[in-house]
Amino acid sequence: MKGLRALPVLGWLLHQARGSKMGTSQAVTKTMCAPQCNGHCFGPNPNQSCHDECAGGCGSPWETDCFACRHFNDSGACASLCPLPLVYNKLTFQLEPNPHTKYQYGGVCVASCPHNFVIDHTSCQGLFWGQDSGRKEWVEDV
Structure with missing residues (x-):
C-alpha cells in the first residue's frame, strides 16, 4: 500500500x-436505476431506491444507510432538518420545548454546540474575541 x-x-x-x-x-x-429512483438506487428494481435524504448512493432504502447526507446527519440518519427547539402538541394546541432538540453544526445535528460556538435559534454560530477591540463578533460561516 x-x-x-x-x-x-x-x-x-x-x-x-x-x-x-x-x-x-x-x-x-454503475447500477442502472429504475426511473422512479431518480438516479439514486442500490439495485435495478423500483423498490431499490435510496431514501430522499441520501446523497451519493446508499446500501438500502433507509435513511440510516446513506453513503452521504443531502442535508444533515442526525446520529447516523440523514434528515432534512435537525430536531427543532419547539414542537407542536396536538393535545394542548401549543408549541412546547422539544426535549430532543439538536442544533445544526455544519452538516451534522448536535445536542450542544462546541466550545467557542453559541446557539443562534437552530444552529451553532462561531464566536471569537476581536483582538483589537476585545468585543465579541459573529463568524458567519460554520
Missing part, C-alpha cells in the same frame, strides 16, 4: 478495483 497517497483519486479507485493482491479483484460498476 506504499505510494497510495501519491495516486490521484481515480488511480486509487482503479487500484482498489483491481485488488491490491494478485488474484483478487472487485468489480466497479
Whole structure:
C-alpha cells in the first residue's frame, strides 16, 4: 500500500478495483436505476431506491444507510432538518420545548454546540474575541 497517497483519486479507485493482491479483484460498476429512483438506487428494481435524504448512493432504502447526507446527519440518519427547539402538541394546541432538540453544526445535528460556538435559534454560530477591540463578533460561516 506504499505510494497510495501519491495516486490521484481515480488511480486509487482503479487500484482498489483491481485488488491490491494478485488474484483478487472487485468489480466497479454503475447500477442502472429504475426511473422512479431518480438516479439514486442500490439495485435495478423500483423498490431499490435510496431514501430522499441520501446523497451519493446508499446500501438500502433507509435513511440510516446513506453513503452521504443531502442535508444533515442526525446520529447516523440523514434528515432534512435537525430536531427543532419547539414542537407542536396536538393535545394542548401549543408549541412546547422539544426535549430532543439538536442544533445544526455544519452538516451534522448536535445536542450542544462546541466550545467557542453559541446557539443562534437552530444552529451553532462561531464566536471569537476581536483582538483589537476585545468585543465579541459573529463568524458567519460554520
